[in-house]
Amino acid sequence: MVKHEKKTELLFLALFLRLLKTGGRAAVIVPDGVLFGSSNAHKELRKLLVEKQKLEAIISMPSGVFKPYAGVSTAVLIFTKTNSGGTDEVWFYDMKADGFSLDDKRSELNHAKHENDNIPDILKRWENRVAEKKNPRTAQSFTVPKVDIAANGYDLSINRYKEVVYQQEKLDPPQVILAELKDLERTIQKEMAELEAML
Numbered sequence: 001m002v003k004h005e006k007k008t009e010l011l012f013l014a015l016f017l018r019l020l021k022t023g024g025r026a027a028v029i030v031p032d033g034v035l036f037g038s039s040n041a042h043k044e045l046r047k048l049l050v051e052k053q054k055l056e057a058i059i060s061m062p063s064g065v066f067k068p069y070a071g072v073s074t075a076v077l078i079f080t081k082t083n084s085g086g087t088d089e090v091w092f093y094d095m096k097a098d099g100f101s102l103d104d105k106r107s108e109l110n111h112a113k114h115e116n117d118n119i120p121d122i123l124k125r126w127e128n129r130v131a132e133k134k135n136p137r138t139a140q141s142f143t144v145p146k147v148d149i150a151a152n153g154y155d156l157s158i159n160r161y162k163e164v165v166y167q168q169e170k171l172d173p174p175q176v177i178l179a180e181l182k183d184l185e186r187t188i189q190k191e192m193a194e195l196e197a198m199l
Helices: 008-019 040-051 119-127 146-151 174-198
Strands: 025-031 054-061 074-080 089-094 141-145
Touching: 008 025, 008 040, 040 146, 089 119, 089 146, 141 146
Parallel strands: 054 089
Antiparallel strands: 025 074, 054 074, 089 141
16 A cells, blocks of 8 residues: 555555445545645555545645644545445535634634535535536536546646636726826826815
């Protein structure tokens, strides 16, 4: 598995795999570095999860979720020990909030707003993963086929697969902007003259 490794997060993940019985499932929180680290141990462990076990999901969490104790970005790996493979695709979820502020105080946020707490959405989408297969990679959750993951060197970072859509901003023509600047300059000159008159 992971031989002669000193990184504790990799050792713990390898220990979970070793202790699980075949058919056992685990949800393990790991630092983001486990998902994309370039050492041989990182790559070997990720390949093992994808090729020899059934990696089901990766939930990317924002940095600050474990503050004040740790500020690193983390993710939840959900997998089943099979020792014979079974990963066809991996479900990714890009969690933005957990209902608490992401600073050292971790104050509870207004739960009435959906964007302040993704946990109910994660649970709802997890139970309906089959429908999630249709989601584009620009969505908050989507699936990635195993072949794509293998082609990317078993990188499991959501940023490797999530597509960002840029909206083109419509700007006024230069003539309109220049006219607005001239109006603003006239207003400034007028107000400066009024200030000078007061002195």
